Amino acid sequence: MIEILSVTGPASVQDLGRFDQYRFGVGTSGAMDDVALRAGNILLGNDENAAGIEIPMLPFKLRFGRDMAFALTGADVEAEIAGRVIPPWWRSHVGTGDILTVKTMPRGARLYLTVGGGIDVPMVLGSRSTQFRGEFGGWHGRPLQPGDVLPCAASSATIGELGIEPAGTTLARPNAAADETIVRVVIAGEYDGFDAATQTLFWSSSWKITPQSNRYGYRLQGPAVKPKAPIEKRSHGIVPGVIQIPPNGQPIIQMRDAQTSGGYPKIATVIRADLWRVGQARLGGKLRFEQTAYTDALAAEAEMSAYLERLRTNVRLVEETRTCR
Amino acid sequence: MTTPDRSRISLLGTSALLFEAPGAFDLPHQRRIWSLAAIASKWPDIREAIPGITNLMLTFETPPRELDTLIAALNDGWDAAEGLAIGGREIRLPVTYGGEIGSSLQSVADHCGLSVDDVVSIHAAPLYTVFALGSHPGYCYLGGMDPRITMPRRQTPLQRSAGGSVSIGGSQTGVSASPGPSGWHAIGHTSWTFFDPSWPTPAALAPGDTIRFEIERVIR
16 A cells, blocks of 8 residues: 655546546546556556556655555656655665655656556446546545555566656657647548638647646647637537637647537547647647648557557566576 | 538547538437447447437547548448437426526526526426437436527636536537536536446436426526
């Protein structure tokens, strides 16, 4: 078990998500950076869908209730245990009573703490992810608070120190500036409802991520992008990544806790291979959209899968080498 | 809302595809959507087929390499779909119109050029059919609203709207099951449990059920 000692902002228990309950109005929830959560679980020899803790704000402090392996992935952070610095994208081992302190997050927006065996909260409707709107899943359906004691499943994971290359390094986009996140999008149903000049404006603008951005959605600020004539759709299903344009012309990217349906016009959808980049984009930062074709979006997913497959292979090789010694 | 004269199929990234049926927002069209959903949910690589308002979203277990086969299957499926008549339950929901939660009652009346009492009686008159579930856990989209009380969605969605809100968005109406963001206009509220993850079927209502709003009180 682990005990939360100090928490800032809405930290929560998340696995990869709840994907087959849309027909009851239940969205996916799940890690905003699913690549980082998977990587942490791979490092620990866990099922990749094992639940971890998503930490969006610092400081954060917790105490380990027994010997166990853990990993930190996602955002770059300054973390330490009893004066020992824990590098990012790193697996380590702690003893009973050890305290992990995470102080600052120089890059990225969400840190993932995974533990050997995973956070052992009950499966609700097929997932351990916190469903904030429905107040179920995760830890009592709510953000973590100081004093919460989370159960951890038993684990046979090995305990040696091990680091891996961060997704942001391996999967870096060639044209990305330091303060700007570029995400690839496939155009959506109402794209043609915007005239050419407005479409150009959408692609060329550097969109500011407003403070009203969270797990529900990223609300962006920039020049008003308005359709040729007002579009009022009949309500239909939407998924994380869909970029809606409400009448004020300011785009909203639907994220993991988004509503499962909507009626605002959709200009484009962030591809699955880049949704984690949005999850790691910071408030006040900039986003730019790059148009991509469906087949290229599938190729980008394959690239992401290949990165994860390399991680699996490397971690397995390291374990085998250790066993042989 | 305009009435589309042909079906539209569009991508939601690589996770899903949206089929929008041609024709009116009415029960016969919605019954065909229910029928298409029942068929499409059994197709390979489809995780779920989720009815919306005269539309259907298919989420992918695995994104198809090419989309032509799926698009043709949807169009053929729609053309062949006989309406699926679901004989649901009838629910009576007492509603308090107006007040703090239903604070948009007056603005709906102003927008539509009606009195508050007109809006209430027009809204409470029909027997509504649950067309689809969506938005948030347990929320029902209802068909059958009188177009005289149509009001476009908000310019900017609210960050938080109360649970149990009875709202109008465009030519649709519905009741929220829990508090959360909303682009609709709340005209009243009800206290009823729409969703519980521990129930065998977590949502209380299903497509095909019907709802009658009973005017419990009008706060002017």
